[in-house]
Amino acid sequence: MKKNIIITAMLLASATAGAQHLQAVRDKVDCGNVIYEHPVTARFELQNKGGGQLQISMVKPSCGCTSVEYPKTPIAAGDKFSITATYDARQLGHFFKDLAVYYNDAKKPLYLSMTGVVVEEAIDYKGDFPFMIGNIQADVNNIEFDDVNRGECPLKRINIRNNGNTAISPVVMHLPNYLLATVSPSTIAPGRQGVVTITLDSRKLRDFGLTQTNVFLGAFPGDKVSHAKEIPVSAVLLPAFTELTETEIANAPQLRLSTENLDLGSFDGKKKRSGVITVENVGRSTLNISSLQMFTSGLSVKLNKTTLQPNETATMKITVEAKGLKTARSKPRVLMITNDPMKSKVVINVDIKK
Numbered sequence: 001m002k003k004n005i006i007i008t009a010m011l012l013a014s015a016t017a018g019a020q021h022l023q024a025v026r027d028k029v030d031c032g033n034v035i036y037e038h039p040v041t042a043r044f045e046l047q048n049k050g051g052g053q054l055q056i057s058m059v060k061p062s063c064g065c066t067s068v069e070y071p072k073t074p075i076a077a078g079d080k081f082s083i084t085a086t087y088d089a090r091q092l093g094h095f096f097k098d099l100a101v102y103y104n105d106a107k108k109p110l111y112l113s114m115t116g117v118v119v120e121e122a123i124d125y126k127g128d129f130p131f132m133i134g135n136i137q138a139d140v141n142n143i144e145f146d147d148v149n150r151g152e153c154p155l156k157r158i159n160i161r162n163n164g165n166t167a168i169s170p171v172v173m174h175l176p177n178y179l180l181a182t183v184s185p186s187t188i189a190p191g192r193q194g195v196v197t198i199t200l201d202s203r204k205l206r207d208f209g210l211t212q213t214n215v216f217l218g219a220f221p222g223d224k225v226s227h228a229k230e231i232p233v234s235a236v237l238l239p240a241f242t243e244l245t246e247t248e249i250a251n252a253p254q255l256r257l258s259t260e261n262l263d264l265g266s267f268d269g270k271k272k273r274s275g276v277i278t279v280e281n282v283g284r285s286t287l288n289i290s291s292l293q294m295f296t297s298g299l300s301v302k303l304n305k306t307t308l309q310p311n312e313t314a315t316m317k318i319t320v321e322a323k324g325l326k327t328a329r330s331k332p333r334v335l336m337i338t339n340d341p342m343k344s345k346v347v348i349n350v351d352i353k354k
Helices: 246-250
Strands: 005-010 014-017 020-023 028-035 040-048 056-061 066-069 080-087 093-103 110-119 131-133 136-138 143-148 155-162 171-173 179-184 193-200 209-218 230-237 255-257 261-266 272-281 287-294 299-303 313-321 333-338 345-353
Touching (some): 040 110, 066 093, 080 093, 272 345, 313 345
Antiparallel strands (some): 014 020, 020 040, 056 093, 066 080, 131 136, 333 345
């Protein structure tokens, strides 16, 4: 008999029937990759939060390939209990199995689900995990969505590994409305790997240019937020240009910079270092610099003009602070958004030895 793989999750779902109140933390268990013909078991932990006894009358799976176990005796008020579902994993590919939990006089059952992918062989990520996000090892500790057009929904992945001695159920906390995060599998055993997938909905970004936020990777639902669990996330939304005619392109503004790679050498014991870049409009119409933003902390920028007529120049001063740069997780850069259709986005790299 093949040994079952056990995956445990808390449930976030609730249903009320009279004085009974069935509550949990998560109503979906992602089993991740499951080996072909190796049954996988998902355990859902629930609690009777009502003031009276709760009786599970039936748990009905969506197909005969899934077996279930649940308490047959009444559950007292406040007691916790579990429901397990085992999928036989005899079909390759993605699976989605529903469980309908019938109890007491509830008009509708409580639905639980288990998902995953049945594969012939489980292949783990073979790279390094050089970063610690809280107590979780990761291959990267920041996310950047570059060159995003309105309407696109790009995604980024973080490979993680549980380096502890107990199972974890990772969760991404403090997500803004334009980000969606999933973790697979829902529960990661000691020494095992998982994947955090973060998807950007560019339709919900308000402004063109750079949008930045911080999310936090906890080891379990309700984990405390701290700097050690922080993941910076940035997105660059490009301005939208309709198709231009040859005449419009010929008469458009044209940006020219004295350099797009500012080399400041090293701090040499100083707290700050600065450099200057010349900005010029060599086109035939007005150049507008609508956004000027920094990717990292420790940078400041001053531009004496944001609107340049043809053949007009401006001076940009970039200053780097040694103290602020120490905590930066990515290379110092400055983002410029303009109405030059050929250079609507320009990134100025700042090189300096810490």
